[in-house]
Amino acid sequence: MNEIKGGCLCGSVRYETARAPLMSAVCHCIHCQKQSGSAFSTNVVVPSAGFEIASSTLGTFNDVGESGAGVKRHFCRKCGSPVYTELDANPDVVAIKAGTLDDPSWVQPQVHMWRCSAKSWGQVSEGAVCFDRNPPA
Numbered sequence: 152m153n154e155i156k157g158g159c160l161c162g163s164v165r166y167e168t169a170r171a172p173l174m175s176a177v178c179h180c181i182h183c184q185k186q187s188g189s190a191f192s193t194n195v196v197v198p199s200a201g202f203e204i205a206s207s208t209l210g211t212f213n214d215v216g217e218s219g220a221g222v223k224r225h226f227c228r229k230c231g232s233p234v235y236t237e238l239d240a241n242p243d244v245v246a247i248k249a250g251t252l253d254d255p256s257w258v259q260p261q262v263h264m265w266r267c268s269a270k271s272w273g274q275v276s277e278g279a280v281c282f283d284r285n286p287p288a
């Protein structure tokens with residue numbers, strides 16, 4: 152894979168990066184459930200350096216993580232799609248919502264986090280590395 156590209160439902164928010172993804176992870180936390188409207192959020196973590204966003208409709212919800220650190224949840228103000236998240240605790244990376252990728256076929260989440268709040272209808276794949284809450288730093 153040479154380049155990661157994607158965007159929101161209406162196409163007003165577009166992003167790309169030429170950097171290789173660092174990991175893919177499924178988050179079962181309550182905040183991701185609320186924001187995604189689903190049982191979990193699947194995220195592809197990429198370096199923030201080289202991550203380029205093009206949009207005039209980008210909105211930000213300033214959330215707070217369990218640690219008390221800020222979590223900036225970016226979404227499209229036109230169509231409402233959650234697109235990516237920045238973590239004050241780790242400014243070197245951004246977490247892209249995997250469902251917004253133009254080609255998500257290669258995504259294979261290695262990690263499941265916040266299993267303590269996982270829903271029975273949000274399956275955790277067998278053999279996955281699981282953490283009850285956030286992975287240790």
Ligand SMILES: [Zn+2]
Pocket residue numbers: 159160161162163164208227228229230231232
């Ligand atoms: Zn949109």
Ligand SMILES: [Zn+2]
Pocket residue numbers: 178179180181182183184192265
């Ligand atoms: Zn989460």
